[in-house]
Amino acid sequence: xxxxxxxxxxxxxxxxxxSPTLVPATMEAFKAAFxxxxxxxxxxxxxxxxxxVGLTASSVxxxxxxxxxxxxxxTRATGSAGGLLSADSIVVHLLAADQVEVARAFARSGxxxxxxxxxxxxxxxxxxxxxxxxxxxxxxxVHTLPVxxxxxxxxxxxxxxxxxxxxxxxxxxxxxxxxxxxxxxL
Numbered sequence: 001x002x003x004x005x006x007x008x009x010x011x012x013x014x015x016x017x018x019s020p021t022l023v024p025a026t027m028e029a030f031k032a033a034f035x036x037x038x039x040x041x042x043x044x045x046x047x048x049x050x051x052x053v054g055l056t057a058s059s060v061x062x063x064x065x066x067x068x069x070x071x072x073x074x075t076r077a078t079g080s081a082g083g084l085l086s087a088d089s090i091v092v093h094l095l096a097a098d099q100v101e102v103a104r105a106f107a108r109s110g111x112x113x114x115x116x117x118x119x120x121x122x123x124x125x126x127x128x129x130x131x132x133x134x135x136x137x138x139x140x141x142v143h144t145l146p147v148x149x150x151x152x153x154x155x156x157x158x159x160x161x162x163x164x165x166x167x168x169x170x171x172x173x174x175x176x177x178x179x180x181x182x183x184x185x186l
Contacts, residue, residue: 038172038179041095041103044072045128046087052114052128053083056107058171060092068157070139073150079109081151089125089140090155093133096166097178102130103169104176129161134168136161 023029045054055074063069070092074081084090095103102118105111114120114128123129129136139155167180 035173038170038177041169041171041176042072043093043095043102043106043130043133044084044090045093046084046090047126047128048083048087053080054106054113054128055080055084056103060094063154069154070137070157071152071154073152075150085141085144085151085153089127089138089158091123091127091129092137092139092155093130094135095169096132096134097169097180098166099132100169100176132163134163134166136163
């Protein structure tokens with residue numbers, strides 16, 4: 001496997017495996033390294049005293065099955081991220097490919113969120129719930145670890161709502177993509 005070639009870093013290209021080049025772990029090199037690494041897309045939502053908040057996350061990962069726990073990161077502790085970090089509980093929605101417009105809305109500051117057209121409801125415990133999400137996990141944040149301008153969040157999963165199975169929404173190279181059972185297996 002090649003590593004970043006400083007001459008092609010601007011293009012996000014990898015060096016030839018026969019002549020790998022090491023470069024310092026700069027912010028640009030790090031971004032280029034992850035640009036081609038696909039990640040599932042999720043919405044993280046919560047109810048706050050001033051209303052519902054939410055954001056799109058491509059950093060959601062399972063941490064433990066027993067106890068059930070997941071992690072994700074947020075860029076800053078203000079706005080939606082600040083609301084999530086201060087909430088009693090959150091809901092992590094794993095999105096289907098047909099929910100790309102909702103993902104885009106929650107990724108852009110000022111875009112319409114929690115609209116009836118997006119299909120929102122509330123759980124009996126009060127958190128916003130995207131009814132059509134294939135998976136929704138109500139969780140409680142148990143740890144936050146500041147890392148630079150971001151925070152790594154670990155949350156205990158309290159309950160899981162499994163909906164209809166659907167093609168997954170993934171994020172790669174700054175674009176959304178569908179991943180389904182028809183995708184080639186290697």
